[in-house]
Amino acid sequence: MSVQSISSEELQNVFAVGAGNEQIRNWCATLEAGQVIYFPRTPVPIPPADLETLLAGSQTDSRLHKNIAYKPNRDELTGVDEKTSPPEAVRELHAIMRRYSASVEEFLSRFLAPYQKRWTLDYASYRPIEEQGRDLSTRRRNDLLHTDAFPTRPTKGWRILRFFHNIHPTRTRDWVTGEPFAKVVGHFAPGKLDLPQPDGALAHVGKGIAQSVGLGKLVPQWKRTPYDEFMMQLHNTMKEDSAFQESCVREEFQFAPGSSWMVYTETVPHAVLAGQYALEQTFLVDPAAMVTPESAPVAVLEKMAGARLV
Numbered sequence: 001m002s003v004q005s006i007s008s009e010e011l012q013n014v015f016a017v018g019a020g021n022e023q024i025r026n027w028c029a030t031l032e033a034g035q036v037i038y039f040p041r042t043p044v045p046i047p048p049a050d051l052e053t054l055l056a057g058s059q060t061d062s063r064l065h066k067n068i069a070y071k072p073n074r075d076e077l078t079g080v081d082e083k084t085s086p087p088e089a090v091r092e093l094h095a096i097m098r099r100y101s102a103s104v105e106e107f108l109s110r111f112l113a114p115y116q117k118r119w120t121l122d123y124a125s126y127r128p129i130e131e132q133g134r135d136l137s138t139r140r141r142n143d144l145l146h147t148d149a150f151p152t153r154p155t156k157g158w159r160i161l162r163f164f165h166n167i168h169p170t171r172t173r174d175w176v177t178g179e180p181f182a183k184v185v186g187h188f189a190p191g192k193l194d195l196p197q198p199d200g201a202l203a204h205v206g207k208g209i210a211q212s213v214g215l216g217k218l219v220p221q222w223k224r225t226p227y228d229e230f231m232m233q234l235h236n237t238m239k240e241d242s243a244f245q246e247s248c249v250r251e252e253f254q255f256a257p258g259s260s261w262m263v264y265t266e267t268v269p270h271a272v273l274a275g276q277y278a279l280e281q282t283f284l285v286d287p288a289a290m291v292t293p294e295s296a297p298v299a300v301l302e303k304m305a306g307a308r309l310v
């Protein structure tokens with residue numbers, strides 16, 4: 001698999017040299033080229049008490065831990081049933097997620113120093129549910145190869161970078177990844193999927209959704225650009241094409257307990273087959289901040305379409 005493994009020692013040595021060094025730029029380029037950056041021992045360790053709370057809470061109270069999201073911009077925790085969860089447990093979980101989110105950003109501001117924090121800190125999540133055998137609709141399934149796109153939060157070309165941590169004490173988190181982005185796009189478009197169109201009705205689909213639920217101009221960020229529309233269609237088409245799922249080239253990787261990894265999930269086809277208890281923090285990164293801007297999916301698609309898409 002296209003996984004670049006980085007040991008704690010290697011990381012320490014590079015950080016000791018300073019942010020401007022060549023190795024850090026190379027790691028950024030590796031990530032941008034569609035590889036998974038893997039840390040066998042996480043560089044963002046969770047305080048033992050936090051870890052204990054996350055794991056213990058999951059076992060004793062499934063209501064509390066189901067699909068937990070932390071929104072750093074609003075310091076808000078969602079996915080917790082406040083009616084049935086003890087308020088002190090909710091407060092503690094909120095504090096744990098706040099700490100996790102801040103510590104991942106602190107680490108990435110060093111590891112991705114060339115980006116100079118040209119990103120938006122997006123949601124963090126806690127995923128305590130066993131991934132194997134989940135009963136989800138096709139478009140929501142995590143075990144089908146896909147590239148990420150957010151239905152109600154178009155990124156307008158900004159990249160989706162996700163940093164994960166397998167906090168399961170003993171089990172691996174099992175992933176597969178697929179072929180490079182351009183190759184996957186070529187598999188579907190044109191033919192099964194239209195090449196992205198520079199403008200037209202498609203661009204207004206997101207706005208239409210916002211208006212239909214009465215939000216109208218209040219949420220202009222819902223408006224999908226042609227880029228977002230294509231990325232959404234690609235996500236859906238990949239998951240819904242059973243022939244593709246059965247025949248596509250795939251590589252498997254098992255992320256060890258206590259490890260972390262990060263990947264641009266809007267370009268690297270991925271699926272999680274098994275595993276339980278993972279933390280994740282998402283960043284939306286300015287494609288212009290890339291060490292290799294030509295590798296950003298918006299650049300790849302604009303080249304194919306011969307037009308601007310955002």
Ligand SMILES: [Fe+2]
Nearest residue numbers: 146147148265
């Ligand atoms: Fe995904």
